[in-house]
Amino acid sequence: MGQDAGDGLISFRGVQKTYDGEILIVRDLNLEVRRGEFVTLLGPSGSGKTTCLMMLAGFETPTAGEIRLGGRVINKVPPHQRNMGMVFQNYALFPHMTVAENLAFPLAARKLAKPDITEKVARALAMVRMEAFATRFPQQLSGGQQQRIALARALVFNPEVVLMDEPLGALDKQLREHMQLEIKHIHESLGVTVVFVTHDQGEALTMSNRIAVFNHGIIQQCDVPSQLYEEPANAFVASFIGENNALAGTVESAGDGLCQVRLADGSAILARQGDAGGPGSAATVSIRPERVELDDAVAGDPNRLPAAVREMIYLGDHVRVRMEVAGNTNFVAKVPISHVSPAMTVGAAMTVGLPAAHLRAFASP
Amino acid sequence: MTALDDTQATAPGSVPLRVQLRRAERITKLKYLGLIAPLAIFLAVTFLWPIGALLWHSVDNPEVVEALPETTKLLRSWDRKALPDEAVFAAFARDLAAAHGNPALAGAAKRLNMERSGFRSQLMNTGRKLRVEAGQSAKAAVLAADARWGEVSSWQALARNSTPFTAFYLLAALDHKIADDGSIVHADPDQTIYVEILLRTLWMSVIVTLISLALAYPLAYLLATIPSKSSNLLMIMVLLPFWTSVLVRVAAWIVLLQNEGPINRALVGLGIVDEPLQLVFNRLGVYIAMVHILLPFAVLPLYSVMKGISPSYVRAAVSLGSPPFRSFWKIYFPLTLPGIGAGGLLVFILSMGYYITPALLGSPREQMASYFVAFYVNETTNWGMAAALSTILLAATLVLYIIYSRYFGPARVNQVAPR
Numbered sequence: 001m002g003q004d005a006g007d008g009l010i011s012f013r014g015v016q017k018t019y020d021g022e023i024l025i026v027r028d029l030n031l032e033v034r035r036g037e038f039v040t041l042l043g044p045s046g047s048g049k050t051t052c053l054m055m056l057a058g059f060e061t062p063t064a065g066e067i068r069l070g071g072r073v074i075n076k077v078p079p080h081q082r083n084m085g086m087v088f089q090n091y092a093l094f095p096h097m098t099v100a101e102n103l104a105f106p107l108a109a110r111k112l113a114k115p116d117i118t119e120k121v122a123r124a125l126a127m128v129r130m131e132a133f134a135t136r137f138p139q140q141l142s143g144g145q146q147q148r149i150a151l152a153r154a155l156v157f158n159p160e161v162v163l164m165d166e167p168l169g170a171l172d173k174q175l176r177e178h179m180q181l182e183i184k185h186i187h188e189s190l191g192v193t194v195v196f197v198t199h200d201q202g203e204a205l206t207m208s209n210r211i212a213v214f215n216h217g218i219i220q221q222c223d224v225p226s227q228l229y230e231e232p233a234n235a236f237v238a239s240f241i242g243e244n245n246a247l248a249g250t251v252e253s254a255g256d257g258l259c260q261v262r263l264a265d266g267s268a269i270l271a272r273q274g275d276a277g278g279p280g281s282a283a284t285v286s287i288r289p290e291r292v293e294l295d296d297a298v299a300g301d302p303n304r305l306p307a308a309v310r311e312m313i314y315l316g317d318h319v320r321v322r323m324e325v326a327g328n329t330n331f332v333a334k335v336p337i338s339h340v341s342p343a344m345t346v347g348a349a350m351t352v353g354l355p356a357a358h359l360r361a362f363a364s365p
Numbered sequence: 366m367t368a369l370d371d372t373q374a375t376a377p378g379s380v381p382l383r384v385q386l387r388r389a390e391r392i393t394k395l396k397y398l399g400l401i402a403p404l405a406i407f408l409a410v411t412f413l414w415p416i417g418a419l420l421w422h423s424v425d426n427p428e429v430v431e432a433l434p435e436t437t438k439l440l441r442s443w444d445r446k447a448l449p450d451e452a453v454f455a456a457f458a459r460d461l462a463a464a465h466g467n468p469a470l471a472g473a474a475k476r477l478n479m480e481r482s483g484f485r486s487q488l489m490n491t492g493r494k495l496r497v498e499a500g501q502s503a504k505a506a507v508l509a510a511d512a513r514w515g516e517v518s519s520w521q522a523l524a525r526n527s528t529p530f531t532a533f534y535l536l537a538a539l540d541h542k543i544a545d546d547g548s549i550v551h552a553d554p555d556q557t558i559y560v561e562i563l564l565r566t567l568w569m570s571v572i573v574t575l576i577s578l579a580l581a582y583p584l585a586y587l588l589a590t591i592p593s594k595s596s597n598l599l600m601i602m603v604l605l606p607f608w609t610s611v612l613v614r615v616a617a618w619i620v621l622l623q624n625e626g627p628i629n630r631a632l633v634g635l636g637i638v639d640e641p642l643q644l645v646f647n648r649l650g651v652y653i654a655m656v657h658i659l660l661p662f663a664v665l666p667l668y669s670v671m672k673g674i675s676p677s678y679v680r681a682a683v684s685l686g687s688p689p690f691r692s693f694w695k696i697y698f699p700l701t702l703p704g705i706g707a708g709g710l711l712v713f714i715l716s717m718g719y720y721i722t723p724a725l726l727g728s729p730r731e732q733m734a735s736y737f738v739a740f741y742v743n744e745t746t747n748w749g750m751a752a753a754l755s756t757i758l759l760a761a762t763l764v765l766y767i768i769y770s771r772y773f774g775p776a777r778v779n780q781v782a783p784r
């Protein structure tokens with residue numbers, strides 16, 4: 001969760017934003033970004049990620065709350081004085097300027113001396129390995145090359161913070177994955193602070209130090225990638241990041257970080273307490289497909305449920321088994337190829353075990 | 366097996382298939398031709414033909430050759446220094462006798478009068494009086510009819526018109542003429558008005574274009590940036606002037622701007638001025654009305670260019686540390702240059718041909734080239750001068766268009782940066 005550590009560079013405190021005076025696009029944003037960190041805002045479309053980034057860049061003003069940069073409130077600082085580099089989704093390279101002129105633009109705006117500009121432009125081009133393209137116009141470059149130039153332009157003036165709004169959205173999958181690593185390496189070598197926006201969870205997991213998961217204008221959880229995956233804070237995060245099996249039920253008793261949930265089909269299981277409420281409240285128990293155990297491994301597990309195999313998909317290193325469990329017909333287990341037994345066939349009745357350590361009870365969304 | 370049979374069946378048929386395709390394409394091509402044919406014919410009849418006729422009339426010079434065929438034929442090989450010899454005089458006498466009472470002679474007399482005033486009576490008189498008595502030389506008879514035939518310059522004027530084409534009108538439209546010795550010289554000071562008129566036309570068009578662009582730019586920017594709901598309404602207001610005829614609008618401006626009009630009455634009533642301002646029947650009135658009429662032609666191209674400029678460019682510039690005005694000037698403005706070029710060119714070309722507005726709202730000193738074209742067509746039926754003035758206007762417009770396409774042309778729209 002957000003830490004109020006001393007080296008916090010950017011902080012959002014109680015930030016709200018509405019465009020029309022009725023709907024709060026950002027409801028209550030509290031986020032600390034430390035110096036040198038790579039933080040990703042991840043969330044479904046329309047969840048307010050771009051709005052947050054625009055408030056940070058200064059193109060939108062928060063309706064309430066404050067945004068600080070290095071301890072100073074910047075709500076009223078105009079965007080051109082914020083010293084933040086920005087990479088836009090469509091790159092926004094100036095079409096009437098060459099690559100070198102594009103890179104020189106922020107430096108000229110800062111009134112640097114000519115030789116200084118030339119040197120910095122050359123260095124920035126070298127950083128993204130685009131030295132040979134200095135005299136080209138943007139529309140003479142491929143999408144990936146434009147991307148690199150946009151990145152170099154956002155970095156060339158050594159900003160404290162670089163903001164990126166889905167910069168890889170327009171690239172094909174292979175190039176996107178390549179650029180993810182490239183951006184990550186540049187971040188590591190420069191130590192610049194990056195706030196990155198995406199709705200692609202794989203991208204977020206690959207690149208980020210921390211990920212803030214957005215939904216409905218609220219940060220649902222902000223944590224390092226492994227924690228988000230292993231310890232989701234609520235049903236939204238559990239289902240948004242990675243694959244997830246959810247079973248609906250009602251909390252019967254709770255205590256000691258564990259709770260007893262009665263499922264729709266009448267069976268009772270024990271799960272770790274997520275954000276589920278007290279006895280009587282509706283809950284969803286959720287488990288990752290790779291944590292589901294089948295038949296022989298199940299023996300000692302108290303959470304055992306009958307299952308009927310609906311489909312088996314062979315994927316080389318593992319088999320995806322789709323089953324019907326406690327009324328959920330889309331319950332998936334990933335079984336390593338070494339654990340696949342001949343008894344697993346479509347239509348077979350089996351028993352699944354749901355280890356309580358990996359089973360979490362969340363309030364029903 | 367059926368699939369295999371199918372492929373085998375079509376393999377030998379591949380040649381007929383190609384022929385079939387070509388036939389099908391020919392039909393499509395004919396259809397397309399049919400679709401554009403009405404426009405092509407319309408353009409040829411209403412555009413290419415008139416322009417061709419215009420260029421033709423500006424050099425066409427048939428009158429003298431028609432009226433005096435033999436004389437002009439001989440004069441073409443005359444050295445134009447000393448008086449022509451007896452053979453020419455004889456031919457001249459025969460031509461005049463043949464042309465007597467023929468309207469062609471009057472046409473030639475009118476044409477020659479443009480070269481030298483007094484030539485009309487000289488020719489008509491000679492035609493009436495000339496009698497070659499038996500045994501008398503033709504030269505003596507002609508000189509007896511009118512002594513001015515003894516001057517070389519009379520024959521030089523005839524010789525200048527002995528060919529069916531002439532640069533006379535084009536030179537006159539540029540205040541020049543061909544002197545008696547064949548060289549090109551400035552026209553007489555009392556006849557040099559056209560260069561001034563052409564310069565005035567250019568100058569007034571430049572001013573109207575600049576005012577229109579200055580007014581249109583912020584308006585187009587507003588239209589391109591505000592939400593489409595309000596911009597649609599605003600756009601209708603921009604286009605509103607198109608709904609009324611130019612004449613009605615000019616009349617409305619006269620009513621508004623005249624000394625007893627509402628504007629002057631309000632100014633005097635409010636004590637801002639003591640005397641009514643002269644707002645109309647001078648250059649100011651012409652500018653006001655022309656800008657009003659031409660403004661939409663500047664707004665529309667600017668608007669369409671601005672609409673295509675993503676707001677993220679200026680945002681990117683600002684985020685890179687460039688203050689708002691610098692971002693506008695360095696990024697937004699250069700991207701709108703194609704719109705400025707297109708809108709400016711359109712307004713300029715239209716202004717160059719303006720006729721009604723200056724005619725009704727200006728004093729004689731505001732009349733533009735088109736006024737004189739109309740004057741020559743309607744008042745003096747001098748097609749040559751009308752066509753020559755139009756040709757000069759057309760040439761000036763073409764030169765401008767070539768300059769425009771060099772700096773703003775389609776190839777440069779996206780890749781400007783000549784340095």
Ligand SMILES: Nc1ncnc2c1ncn2[C@@H]1O[C@H](COP(=O)(O)OP(=O)(O)OP(=O)(O)O)[C@@H](O)[C@H]1O
Pocket residue numbers: 019020025043044045046047048049050051052198199
């Ligand atoms: N300028 C604006 N005026 C009014 N509403 C806006 C404006 N910008 C965004 N919104 C609304 O705010 C909400 C959040 O938009 P935002 O662009 O922040 O979403 P996002 O998380 O970036 O989504 P995406 O992943 O699709 O980019 C959306 O419902 C959008 O319609």
Ligand SMILES: [Mg+2]
Pocket residue numbers: 049050051165
């Ligand atoms: Mg967005």
